[in-house]
C-alpha cells in the first residue's frame with residue numbers, strides 16, 4: 001500500500017482542525033477564535049487503499065514569520081515537502097484567505113484548494129463559481145463543509161489522484177515590481193518576490209541588492225485577488241449579518257463589560273451549583289458504597305490489615321475524594337468550550353483590551369487567562385498566539401495564578417468546613433485574588449524585566465456560530481478523561497506513596513506522628529507557621545500537592561489519619577481542629593498562588609525552553625504565596641485577635 | 642485623519658500606516674493595504690476598535706488605530 005503525506009494549511013479559524021478531525025477521526029481542539037491550533041498535529045487515514053498521513057499546521061495569514069506558530073507552519077512546508085498541501089479557505093471570506101493561497105501558488109507548492117464552510121453561503125446570499133476560480137488560479141478547487149461532512153470524499157479523491165501541477169499561475173505585479181524581479185532572480189520568481197517582501201532567510205541568499213517594494217507587492221497581490229473574485233463571487237441576495245446585530249449589544253460601549261461580567265458569573269454559578277448537587281451523591285457513592293463493598297470483599301477473603309487500610313483509606317479515599325468533583329469540572333469545561341466555540345472569546349479580549357492596556361498588556365492576554373480557569377496547561381500553550389516573545393513570557397509566567405479547576409476541590413472542601421453559608425463569597429474572593437495577582441505581577445514585569453515594547457491588539461473577530469454539540473462533547477470528554485486518568489495515575493500513586501510515608505519510618509512500621517511523612521512535614525512546617533498553618537500535616541499536604549493540586553484534598557484523609565470510610569463530614573471535623581477560619585483562608589490563598597503542579601512546570605519548561613525561567617516561575621510563585629498568605633494571616637489576626 | 646477619530650458606521654480609505662515594520666506588514670498581510678476601503682463597525686471609549694476590511698472583522702488596539710491614516714469616503 002502506498003503512502004503519502006498531506007499538510008493542511010490555511011488562515012486561522014478557517015476550519016483546518018475541523019477538517020483534520022473529519023479526515024482522521026481524531027478529536028482535536030476546535031474553537032471559534034483565531035489561534036486555537038498552536039502545535040502541529042499528526043494523524044492518518046486510509047482512502048481507497050492508500051495511507052494518507054495528515055498533518056494540521058497552525059493557522060497563518062501569510063508565509064512570512066511573526067509568531068512562533070506561523071514559523072512552525074512555514075518551516076514544515078519548506079523543509080518537509082509534503083506531497084500535497086490542502087489549503088483550507090473560508091468560503092465567506094475568500095478575499096483575505098486567498099492571500100496566503102497566492103503565496104503558496106507562487107512558491108509552486110502542490111496545493112489543492114478546499115473551499116470550506118460552503119454550508120454558510122446560502123444564508124449569506126453568496127454563490128461561488130468554483131470552475132471559474134479553478135480556471136483563474138490554475139489549481140484544483142474542491143468545495144467542502146468540514147463541519148457538515150460535505151465534499152470530503154471528493155477532496156480525498158483529488159488528494160490521491162494528485163499529479164502535480166503543470167501550469168502555474170503567475171501573479172502579475174505592477175511595472176516597478178516586475179522590473180525588480182528581473183534584476184533579482186528571474187528564474188526563481190518566488191524567491192525574488194520573497195526577497196522583495198524582506199524575507200530574512202531569502203535576503204541572505206542575495207548579496208548586494210536592495211529594494212523597498214514590500215508594500216507594493218502586498219498591495220498588488222490583493223489587487224490581483226480582487227480582480228479574480230469579480231467573476232467568482234456572486235451576490236444572490238442581500239443579507240444582514242446576525243453577528244452584527246448581536247455585537248451591537250454584546251460589544252456595546254457601556255453594556256459590554258457588565259454583560260461579560262454577568263456571563264462569567266453565570267458560568268461559575270452553574271459550575272458551583274450544578275456540580276455541588278452531585279457532590280453529595282458521589283461522596284456517598286465512594287465513601288459508603290465502594291468502600292463498603294471492597295471492605296466486605298477483603299474481609300471475606302481475609303486480606304491482611306495493612307493492604308485493607310491502604311486500599312480503603314489511601315486509594316479509595318484519595319482517588320474517590322478527587323473524583324467527587326468530576327461534575328464541577330465537566331460543567332466548567334462545558335462552559336469554557338461554549339465560550340470558545342460561539343466566538344465570544346475574541347469579544348472578551350476586545351472588551352478587556354482597554355483595561356489590559358493600563359497595565360501594559362493587551363486584550364489578547366485575556367484568552368489564556370480565561371482558559372486558565374479550566375487548566376493552565378492548554379492555557380499556557382495558547383500563549384503562542386502572542387506575537388512578541390516578551391509578551392509571551394509574561395503571559396506564561398502569570399498564567400498559573402489563574403485558578404485552575406484542580407484547585408477547586410480544595411476550596412470547596414475548606415469553604416464547606418469553615419465558611420458554611422459563605423462558600424460562594426470565599427471562592428469568588430480567591431478567583432479574584434488570583435486575577436489580581438496575575439495582573440499586578442504582569443504590571444511589575446512590564447515595568448522591570450520586560451521593559452519597553454508597547455503591545456497592541458490585532459485580532460480577527462470571527463462570526464458567531466452555534467457551538468456544535470459534537471465539539472462540546474468532545475471537549476468536555478477530553479478534559480474529563482484527563483481528570484480521571486490523573487486520578488487513576490498521579491493521584492493514585494501519590495496516595496499510595498503518602499500512605500507508605502505515613503505508616504513507616506526507619507525502624508519499620510510506625511505511628512503516624514513519628515513516621516517519615518511527619519518528619520518531612522515537620523521540616524517544612526516552621527516557615528508556614530508565619531501564615532498560620534505550621535503543622536506538619538499542612539506542609540506535607542502542600543508538598544504533595546505539587547504533583548497535582550487535587551492531592552491536597554485527596555490526601556487529607558490519609559494525612560489526618562482518618563480511619564476507613566472517611567466522608568466529607570468526618571474530614572470537616574479533623575480539619576476544624578487543625579485550622580481556624582483565618583488560617584484556613586490563609587491556607588487557601590497559599591494553595592491558590594504557590595508553585596504550579598508538575599504538569600504546568602513541564603509545559604512552562606517546554607514553552608519557554610529555558611530552565612532559568614522555569615525555576616524562576618517555581619520560586620517566585622512560592623515567595624508570593626508565602627508573602628500573601630502570611631499577610632492575610634497576620635493582618636487578620638490584628639482584627640480577630 | 643487618524644482612524645481612532647472615525648465614527649462607527651463610517652467608510653474610509655486607507656492612506657498609510659505609520660507603524661513599525663513588523664506590525665505594519667502583519668496588518669498589510671491581513672488586508673490593510675493602501676487604498677483599500679473599509680468601515681468601522683465597533684468602538685469603545687478610548688479603547689480598541691473593530692473594523693471590517695476585505696470581508697473580515699479585525700480588532701485593533703487604540704495605539705494602532707491612532708497610527709493609521711485614513712480618508713473618509715464621502
Ligand SMILES: Nc1nc2c(ncn2[C@@H]2O[C@H](COP(=O)(O)OP(=O)(O)OP(=O)(O)O)[C@@H](O)[C@H]2O)c(=O)[nH]1
Pocket residue numbers: 010011012013014015016017018019029030031032033034035036037038058059060116117118119120144145146147148341465468
Ligand atoms: N458552518 C461551518 N462551520 C465550520 C466548518 N468548519 C469549521 N467550522 C467552524 O469554524 C470554527 C473554526 O474551526 P477550527 O477547525 O478550529 O479552525 P482552524 O482553522 O483549525 O483554526 P485555528 O486553530 O485557529 O488555526 C469552529 O467554530 C468550527 O466549528 C464548516 O464547514 N461549516
